[in-house]
Amino acid sequence: MxxxxxxxxxxxxxxxxxxxxxxxxxxxxxxxxxxxxxxxxxxxxxxxxxxxxxxxxxxxxxxxxxxxxxxxxxxxxxxxxxxxxxxxxxxxxxxxxxxxxxxxxxxxxxxxxxxxxxxxxxxxxxxxxxxxxxxxxxxxxxxxxxxxxxxxxxxxxxxxxxxxxxxxxxxxxxxxxxxxxKTVAVPTVPSTGKEPQIMSQILERMYTAKRPLILVDGESVALGVVDQLDTLIKNTGWPTWSTVYSKGLVNEQLPNVYGVYEAAFGDKPAKAYFESADLILTFGPHYSDTNSYFFTTIPTPAAAITFKDSSIQIGTDPICRDVSGKDLLLQLLQKLDSTRIPKATDAPPKVVTTLDGIKSSDPIAQDNFFRLVNPIFQEGDIILTETGTASHGGRNFLLPPKARVFGAVTWLSIGFMLPATLGAALAKREQKTPGNVTLIIGDGSLQMTAQEISTMIRQKLNILIIIINNDGYTIERVIHGRNQSYNDVAFWRHTQALSYFGADEDHVAKSTFTARTCGELQDALQKVQGGTGVRLVEAHMAREDVQGALLYLLNKQLAQEKKEE
Amino acid sequence: MxxxxxxxxxxxxxxxxxxxxxxxxxxxxxxxxxxxxxxxxxxxxxxxxxxxxxxxxxxxxxxxxxxxxxxxxxxxxxxxxxxxxxxxxxxxxxxxxxxxxxxxxxxxxxxxxxxxxxxxxxxxxxxxxxxxxxxxxxxxxxxxxxxxxxxxxxxxxxxxxxxxxxxxxxxxxxxxxxxxxKTVAVPTVPSTGKEPQIMSQILERMYTAKRPLILVDGESVALGVVDQLDTLIKNTGWPTWSTVYSKGLVNEQLPNVYGVYEAAFGDKPAKAYFESADLILTFGPHYSDTNSYFFTTIPTPAAAITFKDSSIQIGTDPICRDVSGKDLLLQLLQKLDSTRIPKATDAPPKVVTTLDGIKSSDPIAQDNFFRLVNPIFQEGDIILTETGTASHGGRNFLLPPKARVFGAVTWLSIGFMLPATLGAALAKREQKTPGNVTLIIGDGSLQMTAQEISTMIRQKLNILIIIINNDGYTIERVIHGRNQSYNDVAFWRHTQALSYFGADEDHVAKSTFTARTCGELQDALQKVQGGTGVRLVEAHMAREDVQGALLYLLNKQLAQEKKEE
Missing domain, CATH: 3.40.50.970 (Thiamin diphosphate (ThDP)-binding fold, Pyr/PP domains)
Known part of the structure; x- marks a missing residue:
């Protein structure tokens, strides 16, 4: 032996x-x-x-x-x-x-x-x-x-x-x-014999759809269908949305790809289309409250065809188990007659964010910060946005092809994203693919796991860290305890991080910046963009400056406070 | 209602x-x-x-x-x-x-x-x-x-x-x-009726002992008998040893209190006395490998009378359960006839460490470091020694009265001691008792939980942190992997810690020191001793500089390496 x-x-x-x-x-x-x-x-x-x-x-x-x-x-x-x-x-x-x-x-x-x-x-x-x-x-x-x-x-x-x-x-x-x-491999799901019938049902629904759309959720990675989805999205030309979880899995540069679907918290025409859709091809669904805007982005069951690891559900029919969502998609792509695919004629217009209205002297705020950061991203980038305002803002980036974004999906353990950045950057370096790695993180989250910056430095990784310094747990403030001291954190001198954690003094001097205005932020980003080693930009923002769903929570709390007065 | x-x-x-x-x-x-x-x-x-x-x-x-x-x-x-x-x-x-x-x-x-x-x-x-x-x-x-x-x-x-x-x-x-x-209280253990018989057995053993001793272990705190033990130790005058776990629970200034019993790794006359003892009154035993020097400090069963929370064991008799070790000790102190207590005539001499042989220009080493630090301790101090060389060295401090030492008992989770210091210092401040708080910690352990220094600063606690900077996990090097890179850690600039973690710049300047020689260490200690706020002394030592049981492990490994050559 x-x-x-x-x-x-x-x-x-x-x-x-x-x-x-x-x-x-x-x-x-x-x-x-x-x-x-x-x-x-x-x-x-x-x-x-x-x-x-x-x-x-x-x-x-x-x-x-x-x-x-x-x-x-x-x-x-x-x-x-x-x-x-x-x-x-x-x-x-x-x-x-x-x-x-x-x-x-x-x-x-x-x-x-x-x-x-x-x-x-x-x-x-x-x-x-x-x-x-x-x-x-x-x-x-x-x-x-x-x-x-x-x-x-x-x-x-x-x-x-x-x-x-x-x-x-x-x-x-x-x-x-x-x-x-022999290598260790994932076993294939044996055919149940039900596949041909399932397939003809799906095709029938697709060929007769009036307002179709594709919803790609994050478990599509586990499903192993990311490349196939790209083909489907291109072949159908149907409006396609992501979730927080799947952001970046589909190419947002395609005209029919809209980014994250946010229901009432996002673009109104998008919501109108989504809610009146008669077919929603859904892949890798993951319907936690936070990945579904409090359950408001979940497709109407009657309209949905839902592909999972080992089941499919067509409309409100009983779930069909022990079939591979991946195998079905592969078959679908083979069988699909492109001449019979209806056009999504009343697709909503695609919203494009611009830098309009931002002045250099403006203080950095949630409303301008993400728009100012967006242009630094390149094909193949990995962008990690920590739970909190970073993740919320990051949902609206318009991504270059093959860029991945990681944000607040379901677990939402603050402190996760900084070490995760280390791991992702290392994997990316090993893959030798083009693109940079950027972490956007709040000051509260940073304190959880900050020491791992030293491992990034020790591993000689190229990582840009942008710290949103808004003086505490802003995400918690907007949920509850707006003025409570328990949402404060200790004062740190963030610009000393690289030096404390062992970077070369030369490198520190040219790789650390702090910014309070939009102009300062743009200058800093220009200097650190695409550079080497760990670079750090501290962007100061106001304590209760939030947008979108977070603003909704804050306003709810402010209304409650008023009632209690 | x-x-x-x-x-x-x-x-x-x-x-x-x-x-x-x-x-x-x-x-x-x-x-x-x-x-x-x-x-x-x-x-x-x-x-x-x-x-x-x-x-x-x-x-x-x-x-x-x-x-x-x-x-x-x-x-x-x-x-x-x-x-x-x-x-x-x-x-x-x-x-x-x-x-x-x-x-x-x-x-x-x-x-x-x-x-x-x-x-x-x-x-x-x-x-x-x-x-x-x-x-x-x-x-x-x-x-x-x-x-x-x-x-x-x-x-x-x-x-x-x-x-x-x-x-x-x-x-x-x-x-x-x-x-x-009504307040929440611990219920008393009901009498089993066996207590009088147990008590007379114990007294008989005590009155007839030739080589008696007292072993105080750390579960004596849970047993609630720390004050009673002080009385017992004074009343008998019998040689008394601690364990790593109980260090500081008994007054080491008493002539009959010897510090931690280390069996073959400590003083030879102490070992000789301990091993030939015919009576070992043992309180709150906790016999993990690390708290018992690989099980070598556990009393001979025949000699031991062991007091636990709700049991007692006399010699090799069956364990007597459902009796309160604390109640028995209280009764014992009442019944004990001081005229009948035998003297421990052949008690070993007490070893006193001195500063003899240390020159200012000597590099700091395990052998001199703990001796140089010892004089800064005062009555009521709390000294926290992190798992590793810090805890091993801290075992041999000669403590002032009411000083407590925390060291590597059983759990040995590196990173524990720094936040534990925060908690202990806060409790001490609330108790308004005299004494200072000192943490001694290695550079590897420090990296685990370093950010909590910022909470110490934010809470305005008075804490002296002494970092043993020996370039990695020395404790692991001596156990295994002496030259393996997995026992290295990232390089940090420790003297920047207080500034990064938010202390006032003025305070930082007068509260941070780094030392390579014994003279530098003594100067630094003099400057930070008894001061306010968080103070930090970085003491550089060699990577494989260890003592006592750790030296034994290192030598074992060196011998193995030689064999493999």
Missing amino acids: DTIKLADYLFARLRQLGVNSVFGVPGDYNLRLLDFVEPAKLSWVGNCNELNAAYSADGYARINGLSALVTTFGVGELSALNGIAGAYAERSPVIHIVGTPPRLAQSTRALMHHTFADGEYRRFAAMSTHITAAQTEITDAASAPDKIDWILQQALIHSRPVYLEIPDDMPDALVSAANLT | DTIKLADYLFARLRQLGVNSVFGVPGDYNLRLLDFVEPAKLSWVGNCNELNAAYSADGYARINGLSALVTTFGVGELSALNGIAGAYAERSPVIHIVGTPPRLAQSTRALMHHTFADGEYRRFAAMSTHITAAQTEITDAASAPDKIDWILQQALIHSRPVYLEIPDDMPDALVSAANLT
Whole structure:
């Protein structure tokens, strides 16, 4: 039997699946495992803490398709849980590898550190069952390769995080290398025989539609149909909207692509068209309150045909399960007779934002900030907009082709976006595709995970960080507690960040800017745009300056305050 | 019926139990609850993130006896879990209050943000069951007061964290105020009738002991016997040792108190006495590997009489359960005939460390650093030594009376100690007792939670931070991976911390020092000692400079490397 060391096996598998970097923090029970990372030609990214590492791994997976995170038993893994949960909520496949105490310690219930000193070793694994798609504990050499393959496959099938325990005495255990000749792949969904009937129903609906549209939601990534959707959108020419979650998955430069559908919070003609549509082809739906503007952007069931991972629903018919939404779309593209596709004759006009009315001396405000930032984006950019005003404003960017935007979808854990930027930037560098990486983040969120700027610097990544400094948790102020001190944060000198976190002094001087007016912002952006290394622009804005849905919340609160007077 | 709003009830209860500050981070589902914090005359400590908040609450509880932490559902609470787990492991009673979505959202399984958008609301509460002593979910006004009282009582009984869910629509629900006339208290353990027999056995053993000693371990705090132990130690005059966990609980200025017992890693005469003892009165034992020098400091069962919360064991007799270790000690102190207490005639000599042999020009090293720092400590000080070389060195401080030391006991989550310092310093300020607060922390640990320095500054706390800058995770290097790059950390400019984190520029200039030699360290300590605000001294040391048990580990690894050559 050809054998290989367990850790070599695991890391070879990760490499086969396109993982090139591993995130995490060393700890007593994972050091022997970490010995195998660099020899496997994987790059080790030592994060400042485990939550940041999990966030980074999530960001990496969203660009790369898969990622790996290594933590240590107890103290390490528990710090990462919120990041893993976010990856679950938003379907990011992260392999969470936990280095656990040696099998002898576990089987003898030894009172080791990183436990509760009560001999119980299973409680932390039990916690992770609630936030991962699958879990496995490596216990012996014989079953290890299959267990590893299975857990990796689960991550790919569900596009969600999984949990893998490796005892500290096992990284160099010899296991069979036999599996390695075949790669781990997602199994195909077997045909149910129902597909031809489904297909003719869909085609019939499409050929007879009067007011059709396409709604691309974010689970289309997990569905694996992003390229196919591009074809569908081009072939039909139908009006197409995104959600917060899917922003950037479709090419906004196409004339029929409108950006994020915002119902009552957006363009009125768009709303009128959407609400009177008789066909809404919906892909990868994800109907959380925040991804659906309080459930107002969800298509009328009668009009919708909804494609999911392993089901489809046509109108109000019963859900048809165990069919692959992806396979159906592939068939649809083959079968579609382009001569029979109706035109969407009364499609709404496309709204284009401009820099009109912005004066250099104007103070920076939500209303001008995003318009001023938009022109710096180029084809292939990754733009990460943290939960809060950054994400809300980022919804209205008009994106160049192949640009991706990450915003506040469902999990909304502030602090996520900065380490996620690190992960995404690393994945992008490995892919060697053109485009820049920009993070837009509020001052409150920044404080959660700021230390990861040092890892960006250490990894020599090219990242532009724009800090919206509006003196606290503005997103919370508009929800509740407009004047409450609990929505304040500590005062930081943001312009000192790069220096504190270890950038070269020369680089700091030419890469840090602070701006209060639109002119200052434009100057700063010009200087940092497309540059190298980590660059930082601090943009000052007013505490309660918000737009759109956030303005609606603020006004509701102001009205309530007036009533209470 | 006298009524009170739910949140007012909860916070009134916390105030009755001596909680004066509440830690946490605002989030969508706790804002309405936070409205009640300051009106209840509780001080709100907004931390930079939830893990830091949990660590802070733990530190506060260790000084104050109880603490409260408020997080938001999902994203907030999960970030705090590692801190809550640490509080469980080391018996710190933290009330973890989670603001959950409104009851309507939960009962209708609405796809709200901070969930997995699948209608399931119970998974996060399920996770906390593994790391808290008790859990309760407030669901209705009628049962709320009793549920709150019960959960608070559980925290006090077990001296461990508990989990309390308050839906976002309930803070202003009216509940009965009737319970408030009685305070929440720990119930007494009913007598089993076995106590007189136990007591005579103990007294007999004490009166006939030839080589008696007292071992005070850290769960003595939860046992509630710290003052009684002081009496016992004085009345017997018997040699007394601490553990890492209990360091500072007994007055090290007494001639019969020796500090931490380190078995083979410490003083040889101490080991000889300990191992030949015929009576070891043991209080609040906690025998993790790290708190017992790899299980070598655990008393011989035949010699030990072990006092726990609700059991006692005399020698190798069966454990006697359902008796209160505290009540037994109280009775013992009353019954003990001081004329019959044997002297410990062959007690070992007490080792006193001095500054002998240290020259100003010497580079700072583990061997001189702790000796140079020791003289700054005063009566009532709190000294927090982070896991790593800081905690190992801190074990050998000779403490002034009433000084407390916190070190690496069992949970050993690096990053804990900095926010814990914030919490401990706040509790100390509220107690208005004399003494200073000093944190000693390595550069690797510091990076985990550094942003909380800004909260220390914002709270105007008086804290001295001494950073051991030895270029990475030295503790991990000595365990495994001496030359591995995964034990490196990013380069930071530590002397810029106070400025970046918002301290007044004037203050920064006179409160930040960096030292490479013993003379520089002494100068810096002199300047910052007993000062106000947050002060910072960076002490450079060599990467592999370690002592004691850590040196043993390093040498083991060096020997292994030699073998492999």
